[in-house]
Amino acid sequence: MIDVNKQGEVWVFAEQESGKLSEVPLELLVKGRQLADALSVPLAGVLLGDGVAGLADTLIAHGAEKVYLAEHPLLGHYQAAGYARVLCDLVEQHKPQICIYGATPLGRDLAPTVASAMWCGLTADCTDLQIGDHTDPITKQQYEKLMLQIRPAFGGSVIATIVNFDRWPQMATVREGVMPLGAPQSGRKGQVIRFKADLDGATLPLELIETRRRAKKVNLKAARIIVSGGAGVGSRENFRLVWDLANSLGAAVGGSRAAVDLGYVDDDHQVGQTGTTVRPALYVACGISGAVQHRAGMAESAKILAINDDPEAPIFSVAHYGIVGDLNDVIPKMIKAIRGGAGVKGAAEVAKA
Amino acid sequence: MKYNCVVCVKQVPDTKRITGDAMTEEGTVNRGALPAVFNPEDLNALEQALWIRDEYGGTVTVLTMGPPTACEVLREGLYRGADQVVLITDRAAAASDTLATSYILSCAVTKFSPDIVLCGRQAIDGDTAQVGPQLAQKLTFPVISYLEELVGLDDGKITVRRNIGNGWEVVSSKLPVLLTVTGSANIPRPPGARRMMKYKKARSAAELTGQVADEMPDASQQEKATEVKKRCEALKGRGLLLEQWSLDDIEADLAWCGRDGSPTKVHRVQSIVLAGGEYREFPPTDEGIAELVGDLIEDHTIG
């Protein structure tokens, strides 16, 4: 651990794979910016890899004032041992006060390894981070401007806020998709600080034999409208209705975990605590009861429309619009209404042109 | 070659069953109303260990840290085939965060000089997935997290396929190693009927202490202690006394345990309040739906 260092920077771990930045660090830079501003300290990205220097510009365009860059052949393919060693060395040397990671499989492997090696705190899967004060309930001691680490706990039924006031850096992993992605600004200037990874001659414990990545078939995070179906849809065949409604709206298709488990839709489409977190302009939930774990992934949507034949379904309590009825009857009617409406609007636009 | 496996397991409240009954009037969770269960992915870790033992020989030790009631998962471990089980229980371990927990577990795990340590990927009460990698770091073992399939194990070298979110990778490592196992790795075997008959009466000293306190409320401390000792001896003779260790027994440094050893502190816990907000209901008729769609087009949400 390092001592409390109120001048310490805010660091974002810049996860990349095969020389491509993932989206999470760019989301985290937006949050990191808010934290750094609240603390009046610089925001930095931390970039490890082999031949990844070119990515520093992207981090700077997304708001990093500094990029700590460590390149080494042994950092080419991720493994906890090598990455944690370099990251710990960096932390020891520069003493950041905050260090945040994406809650991806990689981040959830690396961050605990670093926390354990440094004997510092770590909070998993945060959905928000803020700066605030804390009073210890036992000692009554006050601590100013700590990172408040906010996360769902207990299967998503409560929200816990965690702090770490003495064994720094304050570290957290943050769920993908919960922070909106900022637009890059190419004019931004930043400083790239090269760091020599102390890995020469080292042997790392894991040997990579084979790797397979598949592109996600659906990008729910980028969708402006999402139409999701749940167990109430009844079958994979009947899920056609959900696809049809989505097509009529130019929307992406989502699903509840029950719909995924039942095989109605593939798991890339799952929305919720263990799926993707989304915040579209409109979220249409068809035959979804609205369990806490599902709501955890969609409650932040700007508008929520629930279609469910049970007026008591919890989904209605987060919805802005509701239709109590059989989705087999409601969805076709809705498609008809949209086609009608879109037709009129389309015609109006043609007339204008 | 034989392998000694240690499986770290946790007893957790069954968060899958958060239904109306488990909610208080204020909308918070009533933990007492939730049944306590064997953390699901820890069962997958146990199954992986049992499979390795059955295939190659060796032993499976199940370790849990928790209050005396956590012995329930140890008995379950025995029902399913574990060779030995240990409860780590100590008041000074209460309120440990993941870092303190991994430290305490590491002190106990080293006692067994294992070849393979297995943890479930994550526990359903906290969903942090941190204890596995932190324990590995404390043991200075390599960690392979998110195991989906054991591909090979020979000559002190293990090869596994692990999930990397958008795909998978196959990696190998020398032993010793720590694995965190996902729910898709295997289907845990059910408890064996014969083993259940055999071990259902197994108890730890802490459980017996509780039993004696309940049954002999008026006895002196001295009498109670003698009775506990007697019952322990009796169970031990039948191989039914569950091993129990305190923090002293595992030579843990108390500065790194419990509340003091935990850098993360709870600032606040709030129950989720559903965003009430404005809500409009439309009838499931052509007119109702057309009105809704019209409104959504009007405010540029769709169209």
Ligand SMILES: Cc1cc2nc3c(=O)[nH]c(=O)nc-3n(C[C@H](O)[C@H](O)[C@H](O)COP(=O)(O)OP(=O)(O)OC[C@H]3O[C@@H](n4cnc5c(N)ncnc54)[C@H](O)[C@@H]3O)c2cc1C
């Ligand atoms: C650790 C954990 C993580 C989880 N993560 C997730 C997650 O990420 N995402 C997720 O979604 N779930 C998750 N779950 C599962 C979650 O608890 C629920 O089981 C799940 O969301 C239920 O899906 P559902 O609403 O589709 O099904 P159900 O709860 O079965 O609801 C079906 C609904 O359809 C309605 N219905 C039925 N027929 C019709 C009809 N003809 N017309 C209209 N309505 C109809 C019913 O009234 C009902 O409300 C998780 C659970 C756990 C324990």
